[in-house]
Amino acid sequence: MSGYLFDTPKIQSIPVKGEAAEYPINRIFCVGRNYAAHAAEMGGEVDREAPWYFIKSPSAYVASHATVPYPPGTANFHYEMELALGLGAPVFRADAAEASAAIYGYGCALDMTRRDRQQDGKDHRRPWDLGKDIENGAVMAPLTRASDWQPMGQRIHLAVNGEIKQDASLEDMVWTVAEIVSHLSGFYHLIPGDVIMTGTPAGVGPVVAGDKITGGIDGLDPIALTLSDPE
Template identity: 70%
Template sequence: MSGYLFEAPEIKSIPVRGEDRSYPVRRIFCVGRNYAAHAAEMGFEVDREAPFYFTKSATTLTHTGATIPYPPGTSNFHHEMELVLAIGAPAFRVSPDEAMSAIYGYCCGLDMTRRDLQQAERVKQRPWDLGKDVENAAVVGPITKAADFGAVARQRIHLDVNGETRQDATLDDLIWKVEEIVSHLSGFYHLAPGDLIMTGTPAGVGAVVAGDRITGGIEGLDPIELTIGDAE
């Protein structure tokens, strides 16, 4: 007997390119409004005071190639294509230069969002959990090690729905660069292996419906694919 009252939750993990073992996921942090054009399309101006964050439960993690049900409680389910950082070493109060050594690798990610619920809670100055911490809504591709990916620079990031391009930008459009994000976040958390950081989405987010097929990619990383199924 395990000593638990019921079966313990599965540890979610991500395959790593070139490795037999997978990357176990501990926590998922997400950076909000980290591309100026996306902030503008959401009706906000971006400043350089500090990045801000929300979180998703590790249980929301879903692998590329999945078909997920259209989630309950929404009629405006949005795609957000993102670069995801995978932390591979402890990081607490590190400088931007030190932060790079804590990054194990990178992967493509989708931050799927119940936009109507997010916006309704935002108007009331309430947390975004109903809009963001959604089952199956942290979709990821395989991880590429940082040394194999190289510097985060002008790599293209893009997303199509049913073959039509909706998001198309480059990673140098990130307002807060990856080393700045890790450094800043490490001032509030003891970052550790297993922590993911979704770095924000470019402009062009939009709604999807049952039957839609989402494909996306970042130059140098394995692409991502998701199909939206019927509501449960």
């Protein structure tokens, strides 16, 4: 038996700085409330016992500098600027050193969110999928290899139409990247291709059709996204 009933989805992949080959995406894990100021602005607190997560589908990926339509089903579409990492080795029940060694590279990312649909989930104690797992909702810039860049308190920032909205330091993260990978590896056999988005600082807010989002983390390729009219 061979073949499939219909065409299989394209493998989503992220460019890598200085490489001809791209980084294929297996899964996208996202860390919730990893900056205390963002947790506060969302009306919550950081869970300091352990990180927690939600998942975006690989099909949510879109490359930086894309123009995408304002999504359906929302009237409150938000940006969230984040540091993303991609694993380059299998990791399971790892300590922090093993977790850090498994990271292939880092990049800028946007976790785009239907905030009203996310709030629906919170209000009714339902999953956040409609709020978070959005087509074109995982925006990623090219990765930089971990051998060339390490998180050491660099500035993380975002602007909408040139106006700064988020401006913080990676030092503000509650959980370090090594702690996140180590903790998550206690629940999953993580493999190369698994991407982790590490949370957003305070200053999130809505965007509308016609807006241009730009962001950066010192030392990494910047990120950009333009919103066009709804389909």
